[in-house]
Amino acid sequence: MLVWLVFLPLLGGFVSWLFDAYLQRSFTQIRRCDEGSVNHIGLMHKLCDKFSSFAAGWVALIFAFSSLVITCTFILEVFKQDDQSQNWCKVVEFDWIPLLGIQFHLVLDGLALLMILISLIVTIIAIIYSFKERPSSSGFFYFSLLLMLSAVIMLFVVADLFLFLLLWEATSIPVYFLIALWGRRDSNAQLRFNGASKFLIYTQVSSLIMLIAIVSLALVNWKLTNTWTFDSSTLMNTPISSRVEFLIMLGFLFAFLVRIPLLPFHSWFIQAHIESSTTTSIMISGLIVNTAIYGLLRLVIPLFPNASLMITPIMLALAIITLFYAAILCFNQNDIKRLIAYIHIGLMSLMTSVLYSGSLKAYQGMIIDIVAISLVIVGLFIISGLLVERYSTRNINHFIALKQHVKYLSTLTLFFILAVLGVPGTANFVANFMMFLGSYESSTYLGILLIIGLSLLSISLIIRIQPIFYGTTDKQVMDKKNISFRDLSLLILILVMLFAIGLYPQWLLDLFSPTISKIQQIFVNAQINLIKGDV
Template identity: 55%
Template sequence: MLLWLVFLPVIGGFIGWFCHVFLQRIVTSTDIQLRWQRLPMMIALTTILITFILVIVLWADANSALEQSPNWIKEVNIDWIPLLGIHFHLVLDGLSLIVISSTLFIVLLVIVYSSKENLNNVGLFYLCVLFMTSAIMMLFVITDLFLMFFFWEAVAIPIYFLISLWGRRDLNSQLRFNGASKFLIYTQISSLLMLISIVSLALINWNLTAKWTFDYQILTKTPISSNTEFLLMLGFLAAFIIRIPLIPFHNWFIEAHIESSTSGSMMISGLLVNTAAFGLLRFVIPLFPNASLAIMPFILVLAICTLFYTALLAFNQTDIKKLIAYIHIALMGFVTAIIFSGSVIAFQGVVIQMIAINLAIVGMFIISGLLAECYLTRNINQFIGLKEQVKYLSSFTLFFMLAVLGIPGTANFIGNYMMLLGSYNSYPYYTILLAIGLLLLSISLIIRMQPIFYGEVDKITVTKHLLSKKDIFLLSSVLIVLIFIGLYPKMVLDMSYSIVNQTLQYIITERVGE
C-alpha cells in the first residue's frame, strides 16, 4: 500500500499527459479539443482522491500499528544498488502520515483552483503537479540518504516549469535572472553541498565498518569527531535554509511568487517549504545532534533576524503576493528558531504549525487570486470597498488574516502557543524576542490589509461581485480544517508524539554528554 501511496500521483500525471497528447494528435477539430481540455484535470483530481482514500485507510490502521511498533506504521525495504548499499527503504511513521495528508489536501485545492485558470498545455501542467506530489511524499518516507538527495532534486524540476511555463514575467525578464532561474541556481549550489556531506558521511561509515550504506538510521550511530560533524551538518543546513527560506537567501522566494500563477504560489508555499522544515526534524538533528547544539545560537539569531526583517519589509508592500510571501518567510523563521530550541511540547507545536501555516498561507494566496480577479490588479491600495463590493470575500479575507496571526480557535493558535510555551523554559529571552517579532508581524499585516474592507470604489473597476461555488468551497475547506485542528489537535499530537520524542532524545543525549 505504501508503494501505491507514493507512486499513484505520478502515474496519474503521466496518464493525463499521454491522454492529452494523444487527443491533440488524433483530433483535428478545435471545438472537440477544447471539449476534452478538462480531461487531464479530471484524471489528476481522481488520482488525488484515490490517494486520499489510501491515506484515510492508513489513518484507520495507524493507531493499532503504532501500538505494535512505535517507530513506524508501514515499511518497504528493497535492494536497489547492493554494491553501494543503496536500498529503496521507505518508512511511514506518524509524522510522515501527518505531512503527507496535509500535502494531498493542498494538492487537491491546487487542482480545483487551477481549473479556473486559463492554462496552456494542461496535460504537462498536471503532470508537473502530480510528479511534484509524488516526489515530496517520497521525501517524507525515504530513509536512504542517496535517494533522499535524488528526490530532493526531483522536486525542483516541476517547480521550475510551473514558474517558467505558467508564470507571469515582466518585459525585462529576459535581461535578468527570473524567479525560476534563481530558484534553480540556489537549489543546485546548496544541493551540491548536501551531496558532498552525504557521500562524506557514507565514506566515514565505510572506513569504520567496511560496508557501504546510506541508511540514515544506521548513519546516526556512526561515530565522528565534533569538527567533522559540524562541517557535514553545514552541507545539509545550506540546502534546508535556502528552501525555508531564511535571510539572506530569500530573494528567489519573493521573485518566484511574483512570477507564478496563483496555483504555482500555492504549490511553492504549501508544499515546497514544508520539505525543508521536515528535513531539519528528520535528518539534521538525528544525524548531527552535537553540531545542532553548537550552531543553535547562530540559527536562533538568524531566524529572529528573519522574523523582524521581513515583518518590517511587509509594512511597505503594495503587491499582495509579495506581502503574503514576506509574511510566510517571517513565520518560517519563527518555526526554524523553535526547531533549534525546543522541547517535546515545542516540537509538537512545530508539527501543528507546519500544517497550519501552509494552509493559512495557501488560503491567503487563494484570496489574492480572487482579489486580483475582482479588481484586475494586485495593488493592495486599490482593494477598497471590499465588504460592499464582493459578498463573502471580505469575511474569508478577515478570517485568514486572523488565522495567520494565530487567533484562538485555529490550528495556528495551538501551534504558536505550544511552541512558545515549550521553548520558554530553555530559552526565555529568545522566546520573548520571538513573541515580539510575531506582534510586529501582526501589526504590519493588519496595517496593510485593514484599509481594503471599507471605502468608496468606482463600480466600473470591480469586475466580479459574487464568489462562485468553487471559490466558496475552496476557502471553506481550508477554514474548516484550520478550525478542526484548532479545536481538536489531539489527533495530530498523538500521531506525532513518538517520532517527535525520538528526535528530541538525540539532543537530550548530547546535552547529558556535555
C-alpha cells in the same frame, strides 16, 4: 500499499498527460475534417481546448484523491493499534545499487503520514483552483503538479540519503517548469525566466553542497566499518569527531536553509512567487517549503545532534533576525503576492527558531503549525488570486471597497489575517500556544522575542490589508463581485479544517508524538552529554 502511495500520483501525472495528448490529437483530426466557416472552426478550437484541459484536470484530481484515500487508510490503521504511544511504521526495503550500498528504503511513520496528508490536501486544492486558470498544455501542467507531489511524498518516507538527494533534486524540476512555462511575468522583466532560473541556481548549488556532505558521511562510515551504505539509520550511529560532524552538517544545513528560506537566501522565494501563477504559489508554499523543515527535523538533528547543539545560538539568531526582517519589510509592501511571501518567510523562521529550542512542547506545536500555516498561506494565495481577478492588479493600494462590492470575500480575508496571529479556536492558536510555551520554558528571552516577532508580523499584515475593506470604487468591479461556488467552497473548506484541528488537535498529537518524542530525546541527550563533558 506504501509503494502505491508513493507512485500513484506519478502514474496519474502520466495518464493525465497522455490523455490530454490523445484528446488534442483527436480534436485536431476532427477540425481538419470540418469544412465549416472560420468562426465555427475557432469556436470548436476553444471548446476542444477547454474540454481537454478540464478532462486532464479531472484525471489528475482522481489520482490525487485516490492517494488521499490510501493515506487515510494508513491513518485509521495507526489509531487502531492498541498502544498509541508506540511508534507505528511501515517499511519497504530492497537493494537498488548493491555495489554502493544504495537501497530503495522507505519508512512510513506517523510524522511522515501527517506531512503526506497535508501535501495531498494542498495539491487537491491547487488542482481544483487550477480549473479556472485553464493552463495551456494542460496535460504537461498536471503532470508537473503530480510529479512534484510524488517526489515530495517519497521525500517524506525515504531512509536512504542517496535516494533522498535524488528526490530533493526531482522536486525542483517541476517547480522550474511551472514557473517558466505558466508563470506571470511583468512586461518590464529583464529576464524571461528570472524567477525560475534563480530558483534552479539556488537549488542546484545547495544540492551540490549536500551531495558532498552525504558522500563525506558515507566515506567516513566506510573507513570505520569497511562497508558502503547511505542508510540514515546506520549512519546515525557512525562515531565521528566533533569537527568532522560539524563540517558535514553544514552541507545539509545549507541546502535546507536555502529552501526554508532564511536570510540571505530568500530572494528566490520572493521572485518565484511574483512570477508564479496562483496554483504554483500554492504548491511552492504548501509542499516545497515544508520539505526543508522536515529535513532539518528528520536528518540534521538525528544525524548530527552534537553539531546541531553547537550551532544552535547561530541558528536562533539567524531565524529571529529573519523573522523581524520579514515583519518590518511587510509594512512597506504594495504587491499582494510579495506581502504574502514575506509573511510566509517570517512564519517559517519562527518554526526554525522553535526547532532549535529543544522543547518537546515546542516541537509538537511546530508540527501542528506546519499544517496550520500551510492551510493559511494557501488560503491567502487563493484570496490574492481573487483580488487580482477583480482589480486587474497586484497593487494593494488599488484594492478598495472590498466589503461593499464583493460578498463574503472581505470576511474570509479577515479570518485568514487573524489566523496568522492565531485567534482562539484555530489550529494556529494551538500551535502558537504550544510553541511559545515550550520556547519560554527553554529560554525566557527566546519566548518573548518569538511573541514580539509574530505580533509584529501580524500587525504589518493587518495594516497593509485593512484599508482594502472600505472606500469607493468604479462600477467595473461590480461586474465581478460574486465569488464562484468553487472558490468559496475551497476557502470554507480550509476554514473548517483550521477550526477542526484547533478545536480537537489531540488526534494530530497522537499521530506524530511518538516520532517527535524520539527526535527531541536525541537533542536532549546531546545537551546532557555536553554538560557531562562527553562531547
